[in-house]
Amino acid sequence: MFPSVLIVDDEPSILQSLGGLLSDEGFEILTASNGYEALKLIETASPDIVLLDIWMPGIDGIETLKEIKAASPHIPVVIITGHGTIETAVNATKIGAFDFIEKPLSIDKVIVAIHNALNFRRLEEENRYLKKKTLKKSSIDGASPAVVALKQQIASAAPTDAWILISGENGTGKEMVARTIHTLSPRGEHPFVDINCAAIPETYLESELFGHEKGAFEAATTKSVGKIELANKGTLFLDEISNMAPATQAKLVRVLQEQKFQRLGSSRTVSVNVRVIAATHKDLELEIREGRFRQDLFFLLNVIPIEVPPLRDRKEDIPVLAAIFLEQHARQNNTEPKQLSEDALNLLCDYAWPGNVRELKNLLERLTIMLHKKTIEAGDLPRPYNPEKTPPALPVAELFSPIDLKQARTRFEEAYIRFILQQNDADITRTALAIGVDKGYLRKKIKKMKL
Template sequence: MFPTILIVDDEPSILRSLSGILMDEGFETMTATNGYEALQCVEAQTPDLVLLDIWMPGLDGIETLKEIKNLHSHVQVVMITGHGTIETAVNATKMGAYDFIEKPLNIDRVIVAINNALNFRRLEEENRFLRKKTIEKYAITGSSPATMELKKQIQIAAPTDAWILITGENGTGKELVARTIHQLSARCDKPLVDVNCAALNDESLESELLGHEKGAFAGAVTKKYGKFELAHTGTLFFDEIGDMGLKTQATILRILEEKQFQRLGGSRTIPIDVRVIAATNKNLKKAIREGTFREDLYYRINVVPISVPALRERIEDIPALIHVFLSKTAEDNGTPAKQMAPEAVEMLKQYEWPGNVRELKNLVERLDIMAGDSIGVKDLPAPYNTAVRPPATPAAELFSFDRLRDAQQAFEEVFIMQKLKSHDFDINKTAKSTGADKTRVKKIQQKITRQKGPEK
């Protein structure tokens, strides 16, 4: 399909010559002699691009441009004129014109402008598609009353520039909420920069946030841009802000109030424009009473509070979440999506879910690997399956052994079993976190697999 160009000019000779040349170049063309005809063509056939003369009787090119952008903002417009001024070109560009060409027309210049404008339109369409996919990716799954209330809060808060404090237990999806808010905001095409406050101490966090100049301290061999600078005009997400030290809290508060900062070791003042979203699983009011969190910072970031419900408060969403997780796992692995039996889903709805959505996601991914084509009740391990007796703890059996070495081995085996489960049966992570020999961990994992039995 060839791009369609609408040529708008009150000179018939220009319409004929341009139309002929563009058709030879492989474009489909339409013509209009004034602004009113142009608007009718745009409304009826929506061309890919409009070549629009500025000086025309009746509705001039600037007014026509304004109406075209109101009707179909994605239609690219290139202005042409024999009496152009810098002021006119600036006004046309502000109203959405892609380019501005003066008469007499240079055909090569016209072709280049058209191709550039059409390429820009393709990029815009790709961006709209990618943004749609991103919004879908970070969509909040579920239709329970608690989830619908959460979605309502997000829809209200996201389009504003207000700062937001997201609270909720570990694993509830606070980061997902933050990303959804950013994608639905006016800053969606700007960066979202996240800061993991729990993973950094005061010294390293300050360097991460402010950046530093070369030679600012030992080890600063190059200049580094900080999170504030990277997030300029976008969104800065403080994950687990309750774990931030008091020294860094004071620095953050000053920067947020002054809207400027200096890199470590630098003297230049750098202005910033960021929207702040913070998240925590801690009770910040309690932290304020205990002296571990600044009250002034709390009220600075807590403009719009959003509470993310625990999974036990939105049990109705479990079937939808399971479907999403199974579909995502199948997509990642390039395999057909598995199904979970209704009885198994009902059993999972009876569980308390202390690890919230993250725990459910990890369980579903494990079941997708370990179970057959269909996941049934028999595939659910303890404690999710109340019919399965959990493995005995060594404390109940230690004194049944006569030799110390046997008791130690029994304890070690159950200990590593539990750690394997908490690390989603990842041998490397389990060995690293426990300090156990990797070969020993692998043997215990194989034992668990044998106990489960072969797939049917």
């Protein structure tokens, strides 16, 4: 299918000659002798591009351009005129004209302008598609009252430039909320840069935020641009802000207020324009009272507070979320989506979900991979999702065989870890939490035990 070009000019000779030349180049040609005809054709035929004369009787080119951009903003318009001035060109560009060509027309210039405009339209359409896809990927699924209220908060906050503090338990989807706000905001075409303050050691966090010059410290073998600078014109997402050390918090307050900073090892001031969204699973007011979080940073970030509800407060959404996750996992593994039986779904709806949406997603992924049948029954759910499942027995007899105390201690520790692991369906995070050890230590023990 060839691109369609609408030529709008009150001179019949231009319509005939330009239309003939462009038709020979493979374009489908539509013509209008005034602005009214053009607007009707755009409504009925939806051309791919418009070549629009400025000086016409009745509604002139500028007014026609305004109407086109109001009704069909994605159709590119190239202005053609024999009375061009810089002021007219600037005015047309401000209204939304893609290009401006003076008469007498050069067919080569016209064709180049058409191809450029069509390429630009194609890129815009791709960007809109990707933005829509990104928005769908980061959308908050569910229709419970808690989620409806959350979506309303997001819709109100996104179009503004106000800073936002997102609170909620681990696994509720705080980063997803931040990405949705960014995508819906005027900054959506610019970078979304996230930094997990809990995952980066304190000694490197300043470098991650502000960047550094080569030689600024022993490990700085090359120049590095910081996350704040990378987020210029876009959004900086500070995840788990409560884990930031007080000294770094103090520096961040000044930088965020002034939107200016210096890379480590540099005397040059860098200016930025960033919107800040922060997130935490902790009670920051309690952290302030106990001296672990700066009050001025809290007030700076907490312009619009948004709380993401835990899954136990939106259990009506579990069937919807479960269906989405099962579909996603099936697509990733090139299999047919599994179904949950009514009894299995009821058990999931009765569970407290301390790990929230993330825990639900991980459980269903595990069941998708491990079960070789289409329907997930209640009996397929492990503990603690199915409380009727009998916990594994602790091998007491083995512990009391004739061995020395050191061997007995080691044997008991290994048996205990194996027992709690089985209770938690081999989930290392929950097991480490249950027995009060670090996940890294538990992984080493499991590796040593050759589990």
